[in-house]
Amino acid sequence: GRLSDSALPSLPSEVLVPAYDRASITPGIVHLGVGAFHRAHQAAYVDACLAAGESDWGIIGVSLRSPDTRDALAPQDGLYTLAIRDSAGEQLEVVGSILSLLVAPENPDAVLAALTDPRTRIVTLTITEKAYLRAADGTLDGAHPDIVHDLANPGSPKTAHGFLAEALARRRAAGTPAFTVLCCDNLPANGATLHRLLIEYAKLRDSRLIRQDDAGLIRQDDARLARQGDADLARHIADDVAFPSSMVDRIVPATTDADRARVAQQLGLEDAWPVMTEPFRQWVIEDRFPAGRPAWEKFGVTMVEDVGPFEDMKLRLLNGAHSGIAYLGLLSGHATVDRAFADPSIRQFVDWLWAEAIPTLPQDAGLDPIPYTAELADRFSNTALAHRTAQIANDGSQKLPQRIVASALARFEAGLLPEHLSLVVAAWIAACAARGKTLPEGHFTDPLDAALADLFSRNLPTAQMTAAVFDLAGFAKGHPERRKLIEFVATHLVHFKQGGPKVAFAALGIG
Ligand code: NAD
Known part of the structure; x- marks a missing residue:
């Protein structure tokens, strides 16, 4: 048998199931990027709202790329199992908040229909850092082929930018109030960042529409939209659409076949794609929802005016340490976070990394980093999660600026050094550089892989090579301390070349 609505009554009693009638739920949220993280985080919070009777906040899950999640979940009526694991054991919960799933490349019209449905009042996103299509200087990469495509084909977009802009234009033309856009990716000032990128995108779109109009090339429906003021979509998005920032936290490793087998055995049914996570979860959201929102604050969400301090603490302490553990763990032969963190040298390194990052955090936020890092140490030690270092290692060029480089530069500005x-x-x-040598080829990936491989093959002196990597990734671009940071990085790299993490650690007095 397979997990489904009709199979729910037959599940073992220790498995939690949706405590509401799913047939009575109507959609209120469209989620772009219905991967593992969304299903362990936002969808679980919404599940609690639905169980408490807020029945008009069901989720329509959208994949912008692969049909894999839809293929797994559609035959299960959108149901899946959340396996919450720590050393004490495992709790299984079947989540019912995802009502249906769409695959954008197969049917962009269906996605636009969901986005323009007046019942849709919030659009949430977890599409990974790289999907925001930022150029090295942080602005929208207007030359990206998908952006070029979407500007030329606004009615059948590929990117999140293209879908959001087209949907907001259609809602405006139809007199439907705008939805609120709630970014849940690990970007700095994620809502404000997406807002800025979408305004840039809409400006490109507006100027194209005006040019088409001037040239008399405008299509019938475009002409209608243009008459109704669509040519200033950018202004509409800037003035009338809310993009609250949010801090999201829950560790969600990619599901393995062993996880699937274990969950199936406990359910007595097959679940094609259960999601693994830890007991801890946190969501801090700026409270700007002109089109309404669920009463999240009743279910453990912290609603605030400014998420900035929470976000800095989380990006710099949790995500910063995660990246350190991932790369140092990989170079030291550790496949999972808990094993890397149990390595005394790495553990010592992370403690000193935290000590370096903490003084860069806002002092007035009333947040105490000491209990926070103590709790992180417990979470990183969770042996039941098996969070793979290679998973966290993905897309470093997109992640390190906000996790590591920002705090390193802040140290210089304060007259301090960023050795760790x-x-x-x-x-x-x-x-x-170790991939294809001491690490398997393609062990993790990065949007810069082709450019990095090319650079590594040129055998430049370390300092020059480091500067070239900084250029490619846009690290510290235009910052007065860029040069000094490059020197620090190059010095460590020489140590790595001499003898791996052992020599690099020894130079810091570790090991
Ligand atoms: P995942 O691989 O399970 O899902 C990623 C989702 O993003 C999928 O829907 C995928 O189709 C989509 N996607 C990937 N590349 C894309 C692209 N170029 N354009 C458009 N869509 C794209 O990963 P996940 O664990 O769900 O993590 C997704 C994001 O959630 C992370 O990048 C991060 O920003 C955030 N997050 C994750 C965790 C975690 O522990 N996994 C924790 C906090 C925040």
Whole structure:
């Protein structure tokens, strides 16, 4: 048998199931990027709202790329199992908040229909850092082929930018109030960042529409939209659409076949794609929802005016340490976070990394980093999760700026040194260069892989190579301390070349 609505009554009693009638739920949220993280985080919070009777906040899950999640979940009526694991054991919960799933490349019209449905009042996103299509200087990469495609084909977009802009234009033309856009990716000031990128995208779109109009090339429906003021979509998005920032936290490793088998055995049914996670979860959201929102605050969400301090603490302490553990773990032969964290040298390194990052955090936020890092140490030690270092290692060029480089630069600005922070950048470069040598080819990936491989093949002197990597990734672009940071990273890289993490650690007095 397979997990489905009709199979719910037959599940073992220790498995939690949706405590509401799913047939009575209507959609209120469209989620772009219905991967593992969304299903362990936002969808679980929404599940609690639905169980409490807020029945008009069901989720329509959208994949912008692969049909894999839809293929797994559609035959299960959108149901899946959340396996919450720690050393004490495992709790299984079947989540019912995802009502249906769409695959954008197969049917962009269906996605636009969901986005323009007046019942849709919030659009959430977890599409990974790289999907925001930022150029090295942080602005929208207007030359990206998918952006070029979407500007030329606004009615059948590929990118999140294209879908959001087209949907907001259609809602405006139809007199439907705008939805609120709630970014849940690990970007700095994620809502404000997406807002800025979408305004840039809409400006390109507006100027194209005006040019078409001038040239008399405008299509019938475009002409209608243009008459109704669509040519200033950018202004509409800037003035009338809310993009609250949010801090999201829950560790969600990629599901393995062993996880599937174990969950199936406990359910007595097959679940094609259960999601693994830890007991801890946190969501801090800026409270700007002009189109309404679920009463999240009743279910453990912290609603605030400014998410900035929470976000800095999380990106710099949790994600920063995660990246350090990932690259140093890979270079030291550790496949999972808990094993890397149990390595005394890495553990010592992370403690010193935290000590370096903490003084860069806002002092006035009323947040105490000491209990926070103590709790992180417990979470990283969770042996039941088996969070793979190679998973966290993906897309370092997109992640390190907000996790590591920002705090390193803040140290310089304060007259302090970033010896441990800079070592994480060096470990990233060393791990990238180790693929196809001491690490398997393609063990993790990065949007810069082709450019990095080309650079590594040129055998430049270390300092020059490091500067070239900084250029490619846009690290510290235009910052007065860029040069000094490059020197620190290059020094660590020389140590890595001499003898791996052992020599790099020894230079810091570790080991
Ligand atoms: P996942 O691989 O399970 O899912 C990623 C989703 O993003 C999929 O729907 C995929 O189709 C989509 N996607 C990937 N590349 C894309 C692209 N170029 N354009 C458009 N869509 C794309 O990963 P996940 O664990 O769900 O993590 C997704 C994001 O969630 C992370 O990048 C991060 O920003 C955030 N997050 C994850 C965790 C975690 O522990 N996994 C924790 C906090 C935040």
